[in-house]
Amino acid sequence: MSSGPPSCEAGFAAVEASGDHPRHPRLVLIACILASSLGFVDGSVVNVGLPAIGRGLGGDAAGLQWVINAYLLPLSALLLLGGGLGDRFGSRRILVIGVALFALGSAGCAAAPGLAWLLAGRAVQGVGAALFLPNSLAILGSTFEGAARGRAIGVWAAVSAISAAVGPVLGGALIDLWSWRAIFLINLPLAAGAIALTLAVVAAPPRRAETGRLDLLGAILATAALGLSVWGLTVGAEPRGWTSASIGAVAAAALIAAAFVWVEGRQGDRALTPLALFASRQLVGLNLMTLLLYGALSGFLLLVPYVLIVGAGYRATAAGAALLPFPLVMTVGGPVMGTLAGRFGARLLLTVGSAIVGVGLLLALRIEGDASYWSAVLPSVLLVAAGMTGAAAPLTTAVLSAVDRRHTGSASGLNSAVSRTGGLVATALLGAVLASRGAALIAHLHQAALVGAGLAMMAALCAWWGLAGDARRAQAPAGR
Template sequence: MAAHRPKSPLLVLTHPNWTLAATILASSLAFIDGSVVNVALPAIGRSLQSDAAGLQWTVNAYMLPLSALLLMGGAAGDHFGRRRLLVTGILLFTLASIGCALAPGLDVLLAARAVQGIGAAILLPNSLAILGNSFRGAAKGRAIGTWAAAGAIAGALGPSLGGWLVGTIGWRPIFLLNVPVAAAAIAIALAAVEESGEGKQPLDWTGAGLATIALFALTWSLTMWSSAHVMSGGAWAGLGGGLAALGLFVLVEHRRGERAMMPLGLFGSAAFGGLTLLTFLLYAALGGLILLLPYVLIVGGGYSPLQAGAALLPFSVGIGFGSRLMGHVAEKIGPRWPLTIGPIVAGAGFALLVRVEPQASYWTSVLPGMAVLALGLAGAVAPLTTAVLSSVDEAHTGTASGFNSAIARTGGLIATALAGAVIARSGTDLITAFHGAALIGAALAAAAGVVAFLTLPARLDRPG
């Protein structure tokens, strides 16, 4: 079934592909930024005289508000209007990107990165909710597959282009890559995207505050532990406080019922619970790899930033070309088998990365693992997104997409916090620690596939 036709007389572009284009461009901002900064970390560290903990926070300052506020961003779109929040998020993200490019020191960079994370937390769930609301049936599977493919391709181009910029001009211009993409996304959204979601869901400020506090405290304590290799009193306090805030969050959401930011009734479905656990496991594994592999190749293998960025190309391009097809396949046969087989194959790809050695050839050490990993994730990314949107009623698509994105970013956030234990190493110890991280990633991905097999039905139809 085709997309809904815009009703507003102000809309001048009526083809559904314009809606798809707007959501792709908007979400690509976050995908590009998330991949390109990892390639620039060594250069940022040298330029701003940052230690391993500072480099972790260059990533975490973005990931923390992104993870903590995705729920609120999706719920706000369901309440105030998804197109309105999409444009707001893009504007905020773009202004913060310019701030990153102009940052005179690490403190300013971290502050601007945090604002970027807030903008991404607003734009990401609303871009996906708009997509889920605009297409039906097989058209939805194809649209989400295209969305996922475009995001993967953007993630592929980001490290290569960013690596070239870092090697020739410096790390600051990488943040300006976002500006033309943002301008195009805003123009198309205002001209072609129909408003949806206005007034459908109440806002839950208490829940948002508790989720933010919990994630901040947990991530801070894990980062402190992974950097110092010991749990200090402050780290234990952060861990305890984060767990307490998480418990309060669950209690508050339970009492608010359907008025909650994250209605716990959604977890009455085994499928939604299984998709949540699968997402956490798979993206925790992936988040650690995307951060660590470029760093290890540059610091341990002597790669240039451009070479390290290009090393990720087979991975992202493979996902890009496979996601559209698998989105269509999952719509036909259901998500259970793609989400079972895909993560298990990805786990084999993670395991192959133990072949990465400083002096080994890229073709025999890095490429085999990246190719197998791309094959597995191509089978999982689009079906996962489609399954999440199909597991809830239409009124909660923004909340559900925000929650699922939050779980994915939280998995990556925790992996980033723990990655400090690898980044702090040097020489052969760095390579050994990376091999251990690759095996952990393999186990997490394989476990995600098992979860899908045990919890998902053959077909997954949206509740009425």
């Protein structure tokens, strides 16, 4: 995860049937926010901690990439399965299990004697997050109705953005004052509070009438395909270039992905990803846009603090604060963009917002080892934030509007998984940047910024193409 905007899993809440009203709905909202904040705080903190982790455990560039991707891989692949488990066994139960797993993984990361143990802990965190993220929002959906549901999701999105803002600064301070291990320990009190409050105030929501088999085979195939492709891309991006092993891994991933499509076709509407979703031109365009835009954004949010620490000599606290304007702009501008989306439709805002992100990434070409934060770094951060604010606000509702009601849960979950996959692939391709130092590091940052700008512009084209004829469709404000 990144310190970017909350993902389209807000749609999970938007489509849940309402259950019995709890006595303390505000406490339910707090419990769901505590659970979700675990993922947002941890994702933004780890980006700042990468240089210290590399020094502490002797990790090379590939190892540092896997510190991010060992978490994103199970999260991306198992997010939809986590929602299905909540439908089958109850959202409260699966949320508590997910938070407990996340806490266990966090404790393992904090105590890791070596990189392999750290990666194992990160994978456990990813599995836990795949369980609690969709189910925290499913609980919101079953607790609130109508306008109250929209307000609850808005509060969730705003607090998530604030959590992402505070995370890097708090994490940087902990690294400077103590150790990188502290950034994982801060998850433990959050997890304990989320579990205790959930058990105290959240009633077990009603299960859905359908109790068909879970698509476990689809989840296994998706995980294998993502894992092999990410490993192959990571190895291929290393200085030695592509080898027979990395090429073979990507080829095997393609075959497994084809098997996944075949299995999902046989499963029909019970599939992890129903193929009927891809009959919608709008949904295809929106998911392509999401993959490209969030890939570009993830690379930016990973590289800027890393380059500031390694290349410009920033302390971890200062590097964390460097990105603070990003979520603050998102929090303030989101409601305004939601109103504009209702007036002008999603197509224009998604297209223009993506293009502005591309321009902001081009401004990152001004970042040098001795460049001023105020004149070089801040303008890039502000413009990328402004573009993401325009693109993110209408995206959730646009995705939900692209399919019929029986597929809205699958569509929102798919879009959320796609956004994580964009970050997964981007991180896998950044090995050369993370392995370089000095002038080479700055040069690689500039190359990555150019590629990211190109991806953002392609995302703008995908949004314009996918929503053709839909420019004036009214969009209700929604958090992403």
